Amino acid sequence: MKYNILIGGSAGQGMDTVSSLLEKLLQRKGYYVFSNKDYMSRVRGGHNFIQIRFGDEPIYSYDNELDIIMGFDQNSVDFHLKNLKENGVFLCDEKIKLEDDRKIEIPMLKIAKEIGESRVFGTVGMGAILKLLSLDNSKCDELFNETWNEKIAKFNTEAFEKGYEYVDSKYEIKEGNAKNKILINGNQSIALGAIAGGLSFYGAYPMTPSTSIMTYLSTKQNEAGLVVEQAEDEIAAINMAIGASFTGVRAMTGTSGGGFSLMTEALGLAGITETPLVAINVQRPGPATGLPTRTEQSDLSFILTASHGEIPRMVLSVKNPEDAFYQTARALNIADKYQMLVIILNDQFLADANQTIDEFDFDKITIKRHIASEKDIDKDNYKRYELTENGISKRIIPGQIEGITVLADSDEHDEYGHITEESDVRISQMQKRMKRMELLESELIEPDYYGKDNPDTLLIGWGSMQGGLREAIELLEKDGESIGALVLGDIYPLPTKKLKEYSKNAKNIVNVEQNYTGQLARFIRSETGIHCNKSILKYDGRQLYAKEIAQRIKEEVL
DSSP states (O other): EEEEEEEEETTSSSHHHHHHHHHHHHHHHHHHHEEEEEOOSSSSSEEEEEEOOOOOOOOOOOOOOOEEEEEESSSHHHHHHHEEEEEEEEEEESSSSSOOHHHHHEHHHHHHHTOOOOGHHHHHHHHHHHHHHOOTTTHHHHHHHHHHHHHHHHHHHHHHHHHHHHOOOOOOOOOOOOEEEEEEHHHHHHHHHHHHHHHOEEOOOOOOOOHHHHHHHHHHHHHOOOEEEEEHHHHHHHHHHHHHTTSSSSEEEEEEEHHHHHHHHHHHHHHHHTTEEEEEOOOOOOOTTOOOTTTOOOOOHHHHHHHOOOEEEEEEEEOHHHHHHHHHHHHHHHHHHSSSSEEEEEEEEHHHOEEEEOOOOGOOOOOOOOOOGGSSSSSTTOOTTOOOOOOOOOOTTTSTTTTTTOOOOOOOOOOSSSOOOOOOHHHHHHHHHHHHHHGGGGGGOOEEEEEOOOSSSOOOOOOOHHHHHHHHHHHHHHTTTTTTEEEESEEEEEOOOOHOOOHHOSSSSEESSSSSSHHHHHHEEEEEEOOOOOEOOSSSSSOOOOOHHHHHHHHHHH
């Protein structure tokens, strides 16, 4: 049992508030929820919409076949009516022009004005949606009182009840059974994972779609004992984070593609000074400003080599909100352990998508610090960049031990941190830094696999493609196809065991990505020689979804 609702309108009409409340209501009534946002880069006008999918079993992606549309503007008719099912409902105000038997007209704005607050017209529609779904209106008062003060909550309660009374029930749906779950989006999960992982400093400059990490962390500063600094630009933000990490605190920075471009020189600074750093790139379509509020996976090739010169790094992507939480805490531990840069890739789709997931298990999170104590070092001959068997030197922080000066420099340096131009020292320090890439192989997590063993067709994706691929495999298996999918989280260094295992007998290997050039496929081929003979690519700023993937596989591959 799955139902799909779309709420569409112009920016400023309150869709985000209405959808957020409706999602919470469905969650509290025991349903699994998945919602995604499509919004324009403007404060007023244009056309935005939010899709809410819910049901009595876990949901991993969205679907374009709609049961209910609530349209606040004429564009909702023009853009979305084609996706409404034959037995669906188009719910709208009396001002919307539409000749269709599926239309249910409610004087939302008129009712809101009669109540005394015109802004609650969307809540009238929300009440009608709940009635159409044959759900009782319990828990509404509680939710409204949590959201607003008494006066505003009363307006919304009255508006909700008016909408609920205005229509008849249409759908008879099963009772929800999801318990001990949370509803959260990708960026919120990254922020909470960072807090759980011991984050003390976050420096960033606002850039959609990464900004909500910073704003969420800023609301938790006092509770979590961390500092969130809105810098004047991305260059300042990453250098602040490097400086904070140099002093011993766990630090992180975040941005989107254009901001990450500005950070590239500082990535090299973190690399050569062996300073732990986690940097997040929440991708959006480029180049330049591109499509600032849309989604894409087009920064991978750039991220793999960002910064002039060569430095050790780990690159991982997050696949869903639950994964984002644990991967962020893990990234902080790895950066600390190996004294290196860890880059987390997210994208707008996952950043803004709400999903019902299990409550986080904090027992799975262990904060592992790797700062040496006085007894671990030679106080009379401390070498910050000492050559060691595994390439990792003992790290202390400035001021930690009396009488010891901790040196760092962006120039090449010797074991003590003094600038050098000696070729043998350069070679030894370079080998020392890069040696940790071999050690990282023991940390790698193999990709998730969905589908039949030894499939004829193997799909390969990464990051936020997980949900769509997972559901696409289910659809194709029902049609009798021999098919499977690998979804990578860890990308660099590349985990190869499952790639080799599942690709060896596959007749078709298909990369499914949100970019033009098939960046993951190119990288896999360069690292392993495994060639993807087909590609399913999308780069219009909108996420591939399960039915779309399944249809394109049938048309373009099978």
